[in-house]
Amino acid sequence: MKRIAWPLLVTLLCLLPPAGRAQSADEALAALSSPSFETIRQGVSMLAQSGHPQATAILAALQSSRLFARSSDKALFIKTDSGAFNDAATGKLAPDIMASGLKQVRLNNAVRAELDAALGSLRLFSPDAGTRRDAAEAVFHSHDPAALPAVERALTHESDPAVKLRMEQASAAALLFADGSSEPDRLIAVAVLRQRGDIDSRSLLASLSGQPPAVAAAATAAVNAIDWDLQLWSIAQSVYYGLSLGSVLLLAAAGLAITFGVMGVINMAHGEMVMIGAYVTFVVQQVIRDIAPGLFGASLLVAVPLAFMVAGLIGIAIERTLIRWLYGRPLETLLATWGLSLILQQAVRSLFGPNNRDVSTPGWMSGAMQLGGLTLTYNRLYIIIFAFLVLAALMAALRFTSLGLAMRAVTQNRQMAAAMGIRTPWIDALTFGLGSGVAGIAGVALSQIDNVSPNLGQGYIIDSFMVVVFGGVGNLWGTAMGALTLGIVNKFLEPVAGAVLGKIVVLVMLILFIQRRPRGMFPLKGRAAEA
C-alpha cells in the first residue's frame, strides 16, 4: 500500500491547482511571523514546497537574520545591505518602513536545520555548480524524503560529475528514509553510502531503523566496513594532530633555542615576547579594520614582520639594560627575567585591559579540507607550514649570514671572537633580539589558535624549556625534532589517557629520558660543548 501511496502523493502535489499553492504560500508566510518556533519551522517547510517565486530569497534572508515581521499586521520584510526594506512577498522595495515597528523573525536550531534542508532542495537548480554541490550536501544531511523528487529531477539535468556524485548520495540518503522505496533501491543506496565512507554516512547508516532484514544487514556490514576505514584514517589523523601540536611547540621554542640554547640565558620572560607578538597582531588588525577593511585577509602577513621588529627591539632593550649585567649568574638571571615577565604582563594588562582580545581568523584560515578520511583544518595546516618556514629561515640566518657567523663565533669562543675584532657585546644584544623576534613571530601564529590575553605566554614557557632541553641545548635541529616528538606522543596518549593524565605521562617520560641522556636527543659535540 505504502509503495503505491508515495508516488500517488507526489503526483497529487504536482497536480495541485495554482490557487491551492497560493493559499499554502500565504499560510506559510503567516506562519513565519508566529512567536512559536514550531510554527516557524512548519512555515519554512511549507514555503519551500509552495513554489512561491520569492521562497529562496525569503528563506535566505531568514537564514542570515535579515527577515523582519511588522508588529501591526505580521507582514514580512527583508532588510537589504543598504538598510532599506523590501516587501518579502513581492521582492519590491517597500518605502517608508519604520524599523521600530519591525521585529526580527527568530531562529532556533530546529528551524535552522529545517532551513538548511529547505534551501538545499530549492538551490539544487542553481546555475552555480558550487551552490548546487552545497545544496546536495544539505539534502544529504537532512535526508528528508520530501526532497527526493527534487533531487531526482536535478539529477537528470546535472552535468558536473562531482556535483552529480553528491546528488546521487543525497538521493540515496533520502531514499533510505522514504517509506515507499523498494528493497533493491535501498540496497543500492546503502552501497552508495558505503562508497562515500565518511563519518556522516556512518552516522546516517547507523540511524536507520525499520528497514527490511536484508537492507538492515547490509547497513550493519557497511557501518563495520566504514568503522574499519575510519580506524585506519584516525591513526593518520593523530599524526596530523601531533604534527600540529609539535609545530606550535616548535614555534614557541624556536626563539628560546636561541636565547637559552645558544646564549645560555635562562629567559623566563620568553613567553611574554610571544604574548607581545600576539598583541601586535591585535593592534595590526584594529588598524587595518579602520583604514583598509578590504585588506583584512592580509593582516597576518603584515603582522609577522612587525611582530618580529617590536619583540626584537624589546629583546635588545632587555639585553642592554638587564641581561648583560647578569651573564654567568644563572640564578640571578632566572629571578630577574621572571620579575621582568611579571612587569611585562602587568604593563600589557594596564595598556590593553585584563580581558581577552579578539583576534579574528581571516577567511582563508577558517574551515577544513578533506583528504580521504583526513580532516585538515586550515589554521593548523598553515601553522605547520609556517613553523617549518620559520625554522628554515632561522637556520639559514645562522649559517649563511655574517651576523650568524659572528653569533656562532661568540658562543663558541668569546675571547677568540673578540680578538678577531667582533664586537661581542653588540652581538650578544643582536642574538637576544633575534631570539625575542622569533618569539614575537610565534605570537602571531598562536593568536590564531589561543586566547590573546596577558597570560598567553605563561602557558608556553614550561613547554618551550621542555622542548629545548629534550631536543638538546644549542641545537636547532634538535629543537625541531624534540617539538615534533613531544607533539605526536602527546596526541597519541591523549585519547587513551585523557588530556590531564596525558600531559603528566609525557612529563614523566621526559624526566626519565633526561636521566638517561642529560644532554637531550641531539647533544652538541666537540670543544664547543665543553665550554
Added chain:
Amino acid sequence: MASSTPMLTRREFGGLAAGAATVAAMGGVNAAFSSAAAQGTGPIKVGILHSLSGTMAISETTLKDVMLMLIEQQNAKGGVLGRKLEAVVVDPASNWPLFAEKARGLLSVDKCAAVFGCWTSVSRKSVLPVFEELNGILFYPVQYEGQECSRNVFYTGAAPNQQAIPAVDYLMNDVKTKRWVLAGTDYVYPRTTNQILEAYLRLKGVPADDIMINYTPFGHSDWQNIVASIKKFGSAGKKTAVVSTINGDANVPFYKELGNQGIKATDIPVVAFSVGEEELAGIDTKPLVGHLAAWNYFESVDNADNKAFIDAWHKFIKNPKRTTNDPMEAHFIGFNMWVEGVQKAGTTAPDAVIDALIGVSVPNLSGGYSTMMPNHHITKPVLIGEVQADGQFNTVWQTPGLVVAQEWSPYVEDTRDLIGDWRAPLSCGAFNVKTGKCGAGGGKKV
C-alpha cells in the same frame, strides 16, 4: 523596598530594641560584634569581596561595580533603617587563602553587616569557616555545584537543579538527545556537576555506552582530537549533544575547533553552564551561533525591570556597550533581599537578619519574584538561550514556573536523604530525613 521607606524611623526604633534583646541573649565575641553593628548610628557597612586582580578579575570586577551601583541607588532612596550604606571594597586577588583573610578583616575589623562576594567554589569554601566562626552573612551570586548549606551563606546563584538538570531535560525532551558528552574543566564544580548529571542520566535510562565524560586542564587550547572524538561519538546514528562545564577562556578555542571541523549547532549542540554575555563580549561569535547556554537570566530578557537595570548599569559604568549577566542579576536579587530582610528585622544584627531573610520575596529581572527559601537558596526560573551573532542569547525555552533549589542532590548516594532548613526548630543545614539526625557539613548550629 522603596514603598516602606517612610516607616523607617518608627520601625528602626522597634528594631533596635529587638536587636538589643537578641544581643543580650548572646555572649562572647558575637555579642560585641553585633552590638557595634546594630546599635551604631553611623553608616551601615557592606563588604564587597571580589577579586580585582589575578585570573578571576575579568569576571569579578563587574560584580564589584554592580554592588557599588546598587548601594549608590539605595542611598539615593535614603539608605536602610534611616542610615546610609557604606561599601567596603577589598581585593582578595584571586588568591583563595587571601579570601579568608580579607573576609576576617571585613567581619571583625570593619564590622560589615553583610558581605557580597566570591566567584569560584574554592574561594567560597575558603571563607566559609570564617563566616561561621564570626557569624557573618555572605551572599554568594554564582551558579555552583550544590552539596552545601551553611547558616551564614545565602546562595543567590543556581544550584544544579536550577541550571544543569533543566538544561538536560530540555535536550532530552525537546532536542531528543540520546547520546551525551559531558565535557568539563578539571576541578571541583565540573566534577561534582557531572557526577550528578551522570547519575541523573542513568536514572532516566541512558545506557553507560551513550555517556562520554572528558576533562581538560584550565586554559586548554588544543582541542583537535577531543573535538574529533566528540564527532566520532556523535556518528552512532543517535542525536548527540555536549553538556559543557568548560570554564573560562578555554571555551573560545573549543568552539573555534568545533567550527573548523564542521560541527554545527544543528548537528551536535553544545549547552554551556559557564558561558554568559560577559564571556562572549569581545570574541568572534560566528562559530558559536546556535549553541546553547542555561542561566536564570539573560540580558536579552524583554521586560521593564530589566530595561531599567541595564540603563542604570550603562549610566553607572559610563559605557553603553557593557553587558549584564546572570551573576549580576543574582547580586541584584541578593542585595534587595538583604535590604528587605534588614527592614523586616529592624536591625542589622546577623541572627535577626538571617531569620528575617527566610521568606523574603523580591522582583528578579526575568519578570517575576524570587523568594529566599529555608535552605538559604532562592527560587528562580530557568532559561535556555541560543547564542546569536551579536553575542546575545535568544531564549528558546524556559521553565513554566519558578524552580526551588535542591541544595543536596537527590541523585548522589550520600546526599539523597539530606535537606537543609534553617527555620526553628529544625535549624539544620544537613538534616537526614531517614535517621532524623543533623549531620556534619551542614554549617554551624546556633
